[in-house]
Amino acid sequence: MHRILPDHRAPLFDQAATRRIEEAAAARLPPHTLMQRAGEATARLARALAPHARRIWIACGPGNNGGDGLEAALHLRTAGYPVTVTWLGQPGHAPADAQRSWQRAHDACVAFADTPPPDLGPADLCVDALLGIGLAPGGAQRAPDPRLRAWLDALHASPAPVLAVDLPSGLLADTGQYAGGLAPPGATPPRSARHTLSLLTLKPALFTGAGRDAAGAVWLHDLGVAPGTEPPCAWLSGAPAPLARAHASHKGSYGDVAVVGGEGLAQRGLGMSGAALLAASAALHGGAGRVLVALLDEGLQPLDTAQPELMLRRFDALDLERLTVVCGCGGGEAVRPLLPRVLAAAPRLVLDADALNAIAADPALQHQLSDRAARGQATVLTPHPLEAARLLGLDTAQVQAHRLQAARLLAERFRCVAVLKGSGSVVAEPGQPPAINPTGNARLATAGTGDVLAGLVGARLASGHRAFDAAAGACWLHGRAADGWREGRALTASALARRLGA
Ligand SMILES: NC(=O)C1=CN([C@@H]2O[C@H](COP(=O)(O)OP(=O)(O)OC[C@H]3O[C@@H](n4cnc5c(N)ncnc54)[C@H](O)[C@@H]3O)[C@@H](O)[C@H]2O)[C@@H](O)CC1
Ligand SMILES: [K+]
Incomplete structure (x- = not known):
C-alpha cells in the first residue's frame, strides 16, 4: 500500500x-x-x-x-x-x-x-x-x-x-x-x-x-x-524531466515564442493586453530564448517597462514560419482576421481563449486547424470546459460529465494535442491514452492563470518538446507552482508566471 x-x-x-x-x-x-x-x-x-x-x-x-x-x-x-x-x-x-x-x-x-x-x-x-x-x-x-x-x-x-x-x-x-x-x-x-x-x-x-x-x-x-x-x-502525469542546458548554447537554442493577442482599449473599450503580457511573461520564465509580443492594440503600447525583456512587434512584422506562436490570449475580436495566416504558417502553435472561440464559430478555420497535422505542424489547444464545449458543439455539463472523452474528441477531431483545463486537467493526443494532471489547486481560479499556462506550453514547445510532452509538462509545473504557494498570500497570475521553473 x-x-x-x-x-x-x-x-x-x-x-x-x-x-x-x-x-x-x-x-x-x-x-x-x-x-x-x-x-x-x-x-x-x-x-x-x-x-x-x-x-x-x-x-x-x-x-x-x-x-x-x-x-x-x-x-x-x-x-x-x-x-x-x-x-x-x-x-x-x-x-x-x-x-x-x-x-x-x-x-x-x-x-x-x-x-x-x-x-x-x-x-x-x-x-x-x-x-x-x-x-x-x-x-x-x-x-x-x-x-x-x-x-x-x-x-x-x-x-x-x-x-x-x-x-x-x-x-x-x-x-x-x-x-x-x-x-x-x-x-x-x-x-x-x-x-x-x-x-x-x-x-x-x-x-x-x-x-x-x-x-x-x-x-x-x-x-x-x-x-x-x-x-x-x-x-x-508525473514530474517532467528537467530541461538540460548545454554550456555551449545560446538564446537561439531555446526557441523564439511569439504571443499574438491583447485587443487594445481603443477598439471596443475592452483592454486585454494584460492577458498577452501574462502569457509572454510565462514564456519568458518558462525558459524561452526570446519572447516577442504582438499586441493587437494598433501599436499603442511600444514597451512593457515592467518586463523589458519582451520585444514588442507588430503582427505583420512577425516571421511566423520560424516561430512558436501562442495565439488568442485576450485577443478579443481582433484575433479572428489573423487566424488564417497563423494557422497556415506557424510550425508550432498554442491556441487559447479568443482564438478558440473564433475557431469554434468558423468551419473554415476548423478545417485549417485540422489540416495542420498533415503538414507536420504541431498544435496545442488549451480550452477551459466552456471553450471545449463550443468547439465540440456540446454544452459545458456534457463536457464535464465525460472529461477524458471530451479531451480525446477534441484531439481527434482537430488532429492536435488538447488540454481540457479544470480540476485534474486532461491532456490528449490522437491514438494514445490521455494524461490527467495531478498538480494544482483552487488558488488557480483567478484571472490570467490560463494565459500563464498557454505561455508556458509555448516555451516548452519552442525548446523542442513534443507537443504532448510540452502540454503535460506545462500543466504539471503550472499546478506545482500553485501547490507551493505560501499560505495566506493571494495567488496572482503575474506572480505565478514569475515562479515558473523551466
Ligand atoms: N468481489 C470481490 O471479491 C471484490 C470486490 N471488491 C470491492 O467490491 C466493489 C465492487 O462491488 P460491486 O460490484 O458489488 O458493486 P458496489 O458494491 O460498488 O455497488 C453495487 C451496489 O450499488 C447499487 N447501485 C448501483 N448504482 C447505483 C445508483 N446509481 N444509485 C444507488 N445504488 C446504486 C447496486 O444496486 C448494488 O447494490 C469494489 O469497488 C471493491 O470495493 C474488492 O474488494 C476486490 C474484491
Ligand atoms: K466507497
Missing part, C-alpha cells in the same frame, strides 16, 4: 478493465481472498489515520464495496477499536463475498446500528464503504435508498475524517462525476479531511472533475494482483 504523490507517473484503469483484472485474479485465488485482503488493508490504513479514534463509523453499502467495509470492521473490532457498522444490505440477500464478510463480522460481535453514531469528533474516523465500482450512472428513474442519501450527507458533514474504500461513494469510476442523485448538497467542500484507498487499480475518477475534492489523499493497494496485459485507459 502506498500514497499516490504527484511526482510519479501512474497508470489508470477504467471500471471494465478493473473488473477484468479482479475476475482473472479471483479465478486464480481461493474464494473470498481479495475481499479479505481489501478489508485488512482498509483496517490497516484506518488505524494509521486515526490511531486514537474513540469511535469508528463504517458505512457499508449493499454490494461488495460494503463487503470490504464489513471485513475492515472485523479487523478493527478485533484490534480493540469501538466500531459501529451501518449496513444497507440484508443477510441472505448480499453478493456471496459480502455475505461471507457479514457473517465474519457478525461472529466477531461487531456492533450494527440503523443510524450513524451521533458523537463523532475530529479524532474519530468514518469509513465510506457504501458504493465502489459497481455504481451505475443512475438518473431520474432510480431514486436512491433514503438511508444511502442520509449516510452520504452524514459523511459529507462529519467532523471526523473519512476514509473511502476504493472510491468515494457516488463517484463514477471512469469520469469523476457523481451518479444522478448522489452528489453532495450544494457545491460545498467536505467538512473534514478525505482519504481514499483505491483497490487493485487507480481509477480516473480519483484525479479529475469532482473526484479530487471527493477523494482527498489517494492510496493504492493492489491486493497482490498485477494488472497483467490490461492496457491503462489513461495515465496520471
Whole structure:
C-alpha cells in the first residue's frame, strides 16, 4: 500500500478493465481472498489515520464495496477499536463475498446500528464503504435508498475524517462525476479531511472533475494482483524531466515564442493586453530564448517597462514560419482576421481563449486547424470546459460529465494535442491514452492563470518538446507552482508566471 504523490507517473484503469483484472485474479485465488485482503488493508490504513479514534463509523453499502467495509470492521473490532457498522444490505440477500464478510463480522460481535453514531469528533474516523465500482450512472428513474442519501450527507458533514474504500461513494469510476442523485448538497467542500484507498487499480475518477475534492489523499493497494496485459485507459502525469542546458548554447537554442493577442482599449473599450503580457511573461520564465509580443492594440503600447525583456512587434512584422506562436490570449475580436495566416504558417502553435472561440464559430478555420497535422505542424489547444464545449458543439455539463472523452474528441477531431483545463486537467493526443494532471489547486481560479499556462506550453514547445510532452509538462509545473504557494498570500497570475521553473 502506498500514497499516490504527484511526482510519479501512474497508470489508470477504467471500471471494465478493473473488473477484468479482479475476475482473472479471483479465478486464480481461493474464494473470498481479495475481499479479505481489501478489508485488512482498509483496517490497516484506518488505524494509521486515526490511531486514537474513540469511535469508528463504517458505512457499508449493499454490494461488495460494503463487503470490504464489513471485513475492515472485523479487523478493527478485533484490534480493540469501538466500531459501529451501518449496513444497507440484508443477510441472505448480499453478493456471496459480502455475505461471507457479514457473517465474519457478525461472529466477531461487531456492533450494527440503523443510524450513524451521533458523537463523532475530529479524532474519530468514518469509513465510506457504501458504493465502489459497481455504481451505475443512475438518473431520474432510480431514486436512491433514503438511508444511502442520509449516510452520504452524514459523511459529507462529519467532523471526523473519512476514509473511502476504493472510491468515494457516488463517484463514477471512469469520469469523476457523481451518479444522478448522489452528489453532495450544494457545491460545498467536505467538512473534514478525505482519504481514499483505491483497490487493485487507480481509477480516473480519483484525479479529475469532482473526484479530487471527493477523494482527498489517494492510496493504492493492489491486493497482490498485477494488472497483467490490461492496457491503462489513461495515465496520471508525473514530474517532467528537467530541461538540460548545454554550456555551449545560446538564446537561439531555446526557441523564439511569439504571443499574438491583447485587443487594445481603443477598439471596443475592452483592454486585454494584460492577458498577452501574462502569457509572454510565462514564456519568458518558462525558459524561452526570446519572447516577442504582438499586441493587437494598433501599436499603442511600444514597451512593457515592467518586463523589458519582451520585444514588442507588430503582427505583420512577425516571421511566423520560424516561430512558436501562442495565439488568442485576450485577443478579443481582433484575433479572428489573423487566424488564417497563423494557422497556415506557424510550425508550432498554442491556441487559447479568443482564438478558440473564433475557431469554434468558423468551419473554415476548423478545417485549417485540422489540416495542420498533415503538414507536420504541431498544435496545442488549451480550452477551459466552456471553450471545449463550443468547439465540440456540446454544452459545458456534457463536457464535464465525460472529461477524458471530451479531451480525446477534441484531439481527434482537430488532429492536435488538447488540454481540457479544470480540476485534474486532461491532456490528449490522437491514438494514445490521455494524461490527467495531478498538480494544482483552487488558488488557480483567478484571472490570467490560463494565459500563464498557454505561455508556458509555448516555451516548452519552442525548446523542442513534443507537443504532448510540452502540454503535460506545462500543466504539471503550472499546478506545482500553485501547490507551493505560501499560505495566506493571494495567488496572482503575474506572480505565478514569475515562479515558473523551466
Ligand atoms: N468481489 C470481490 O471479491 C471484490 C470486490 N471488491 C470491492 O467490491 C466493489 C465492487 O462491488 P460491486 O460490484 O458489488 O458493486 P458496489 O458494491 O460498488 O455497488 C453495487 C451496489 O450499488 C447499487 N447501485 C448501483 N448504482 C447505483 C445508483 N446509481 N444509485 C444507488 N445504488 C446504486 C447496486 O444496486 C448494488 O447494490 C469494489 O469497488 C471493491 O470495493 C474488492 O474488494 C476486490 C474484491
Ligand atoms: K466507497
